[in-house]
Amino acid sequence: DTEVTQTPKHLVMGMTNKKSLKCEQHMGHRAMYWYKQKAKKPPELMFVYSYEKLSINESVPSRFSPECPNSSLLNLHLHALQPEDSALYLCASSQGGGAGDYGYTFGSGTRLTVV
Amino acid sequence: GQSLEQPSEVTAVEGAIVQINCTYQTSGFYGLSWYQQHDGGAPTFLSYNALDGLEETGRFSSFLSRSDSYGYLLLQELQMKDSASYFCAVGSTGFQKLVFGTGTRLLVSP
Numbered sequence: 709d710t711e712v713t714q715t716p717k718h719l720v721m722g723m724t725n726k727k728s729l730k731c732e733q734h735m736g737h738r739a740m741y742w743y744k745q746k747a748k749k750p751p752e753l754m755f756v757y758s759y760e761k762l763s764i765n766e767s768v769p770s771r772f773s774p775e776c777p778n779s780s781l782l783n784l785h786l787h788a789l790q791p792e793d794s795a796l797y798l799c800a801s802s803q804g805g806g807a808g809d810y811g812y813t814f815g816s817g818t819r820l821t822v823v
Numbered sequence: 824g825q826s827l828e829q830p831s832e833v834t835a836v837e838g839a840i841v842q843i844n845c846t847y848q849t850s851g852f853y854g855l856s857w858y859q860q861h862d863g864g865a866p867t868f869l870s871y872n873a874l875d876g877l878e879e880t881g882r883f884s885s886f887l888s889r890s891d892s893y894g895y896l897l898l899q900e901l902q903m904k905d906s907a908s909y910f911c912a913v914g915s916t917g918f919q920k921l922v923f924g925t926g927t928r929l930l931v932s933p
Contacts, residue, residue: 750910750923751866763918798865802921807853807914812921814865 714799714815721789722823729784729818731799739805740782741812742774743798751798757782758805789822796820825849827911827924834930835901843896843927845911853914855887855894856921861907869896869909898929906931 712733721727733740739758743751755774756763762774771793775783782799797818802809827847835841845855854873858866872878872887872894884897898905911924 748908748926748928750926753919753921756918756920765918796863805920807851807916807920809920810854810856810871810912810914811868812858812866814867816865819863 712799712801712813712815714797714818716818717816718819718821720821720823721786723789723791725789726785726787728786729797729799729820731782731784731815732780733799733801733813734780735801735813737801737803737813738779739802739809740776741800741802742782742784743800743814745796745798745817755782755784756805786820789820791822794821825913825915825917825919825922827913827922829909829911829924829927831925832928832930834932836932837901837903839901840897840899841901841929843898843909843911843929845894845896845924847892847894847911847913847922847924849913849915849922851914851916852889855885856912856914857883857885857896858910858912858923859907860910860926866910901931903931903933905929 715730742754745751754768757776773785799815800812802812856871857869860866870885877886882899887894909927
């Protein structure tokens, strides 16, 4: 199994809603990531979970909160989002999470629309 | 700061050869990789260069010159399905272990 599975594929939510994005990998990778991607832009890293340690991009607002139940799962909880948060949210994994990692495996993404 | 610059768009016809350039400035360097992303899809890994020179994978080749902080992706025998965005990415120190370039949109016409 060489996939990263993300659910749901599409999500429309109101600004007062609470929702969660789910991500799972079974490749034995030790690092998982959440990226946000706006149209025609590169992916922006939001969170990294590597070797049981969570690292946070300080520019990410607190209305996004990651949760890592185990080394194969990395969820993203969403609360009180704004319309500008509408984007493609990508989960990825890599072998170790170090600077020398390459060949990240990305999930198919969740297309999020905030109304 | 960290930056990876690519041309925003490249156009070519089927069967042609196209080169997508990437110049980078990063804190630390741990190899240059390339990703392909079709509209609405996920980035998929194409190639990786840790050392200077050319790496070939089928129709795709990737080149790196560390002294020039420069690399390129070469796509040969272009097909319509190659129309996509292409991102270079550098392994780097700091929070962003993989820093992505600005992306190049490749349009292949018949």
